[in-house]
Amino acid sequence: MNKRYNPIKFTLLASLLLFAGSCKLDTVNLNAPAETDVLTTREGIIGLSVGLRQFNSTNGINAAYFYPAVTSRELQGVASFTNVLELEAGGTALPTANGNILTLWSNMQRMMTMSQNIIDNAPKVSTLTGGLLSGIIANAELFKAIALGNLAVSFEQANINTSTTEKVTFVPRAQVLAEAIRLLDDAIARTNTTPPTAEFTTLVAGSRFDLKSVLYAFSARYNLMAGNYAAALLSANLVDQTKANAYEYNAQSVNPIWNNINTLKYYTPRAGFGLPAGLFEAGDLRLNFYVSIVGTVRTLTGFGATQTANVPVYLPDEIKLDKAEAMLRTGGSLTDALAQINAVRTQASGDLFGVNAGLPAYSGAVTQADLLVEVYRQRCAELFLTGQRWEDSRRFGRPFSLTDFTERNRNFYPYPDQERLNNPNTPADPAI
Structure with missing residues (x-):
């Protein structure tokens, strides 16, 4: 029963x-x-x-x-x-x-x-x-x-x-x-x-939540963040990339991206995924997937199209980019890392969630440093509004100073006043 x-x-x-x-x-x-x-x-x-x-x-x-x-x-x-x-x-x-x-x-x-x-x-x-x-x-x-x-x-x-x-x-x-x-x-x-x-x-x-694949995907993500690159690659290789794992919504529990777009209207997407000119690539089909542009007005779309639209738990191409980064940071094959990057860049259709770049194959220098920049570029476009850009910006050593807020405007948040008032163990706030 x-x-x-x-x-x-x-x-x-x-x-x-x-x-x-x-x-x-x-x-x-x-x-x-x-x-x-x-x-x-x-x-x-x-x-x-x-x-x-x-x-x-x-x-x-x-x-x-x-x-x-x-x-x-x-x-x-x-x-x-x-x-x-x-x-x-x-x-x-x-x-x-x-x-x-x-x-x-x-x-x-x-x-x-x-x-x-x-x-x-x-x-x-x-x-x-x-x-x-x-x-x-x-x-x-x-x-x-x-x-x-x-x-x-x-x-x-x-x-x-x-x-x-x-x-x-x-x-x-x-x-x-x-x-x-x-x-x-x-x-x-x-x-x-x-x-x-x-x-x-x-x-x-x-039915839209395969626990084992989700566990491996987050293991790959957090091991990458922690600098455990071999472990990240191992977990990434175990993710079933045929599974479209997603959070589901209804009229009582609504899609939070839709809610921000249609109800709260607190935010607007920056031009070109918010990237500096040297990193944004014209012709990237993912821009039109995530952002509606009418004249000079930019509006979020992507996974917030309707009140009950599904939101991915993770994107399949995140796993490919995890593999590429882990390979590069452990001195692995440049050719294998480039193959993972191009699998993301050149995909024009068939993505489980419709996030297709439709770009030509990578044509830049094939060095560890250059390919890491390319991984960052692809992560910024592919994983737009998934909560990972801030960590990526620090991990890839992107430019930041007290006056240059082009790619981030802080390194970490200060601790909330309520926590500090109630808990004497709260550390000192970071300077920036």
Whole structure:
């Protein structure tokens, strides 16, 4: 017998009772289920697992994609709201009281707490066993890793666990990434030992979310960020690139890109993916996929075409570019790396999500340094508005100074005032 669970109902409780340890909430939602129902029953754990993915696909993406996109100059903040204008100004003009930074920080804390509660409590529910249990725990480890990865992109230091009883401590971002990778490794090992069942797919993941491929894709991404290039290449090679993994939406849980385009209207895409003239390549078909240009007016399109349009969990061509970069940074074959780059550049049709470059094959110098620049160019176009440009800009050593904000206007965000006021362990803010 199929049962339907209400992820919104369970996420409400998670948002109230399972919040980060440095914050205290005094309100109670009388319409939410009791905490024991969520954390001690089969229905509650399954509902919270679905709600976890839903939370990331809406609140998580909204914060992790849009705010860093302004900082990395993909988008221009055009609303008259203070938070948006401060992000757009960047530099030393970005204050610790900025509400968007607080939202990004808080949303990742919520995801971490929801995930950890599933990890800790799912094994205690006697009716959760076998492949359903392994899938649920691995799914929670994935989303905790994603939250940690987003924190590592945006902050020099962060916590790797939340607490309702103690003030959390901070560790350098290298350790944050290491913990994200550890969680992914554990999830991969778990699902290899006990593969998720069809019941897990039906009740939790859905038909557009192949957990194993998603785990390998994020392992490749975060190992690349951490400088573990051999591990990144190994994981990238294990991603099933025939799977179009996507977040799905409905009228109650709407596509966050669509919402920003049609409802909030806070941002506009910069010309040429926000790249300097030397990096933008005319004729790139991806520009017209992601951006509608009418006269001088640019509007986001891409994966926000409708209220219920799917958003990719990752793009297949990210994996090809991961492979190329990992090869280049480990002194691998220039020919093999170039083949991966050209597979992205020359694709004119057939991409699982319709993101086709349609460019001629690379014709520049075939050296490690030149091909790394080309990888960066392709990542900026292919992975537009996926929350990765800011990290890429730092990793590829792109130009930045207190006066040159062409490609990014900060290195890391300051810590939110609310965290500092509630948690004496909050580190000093980065200078820029």
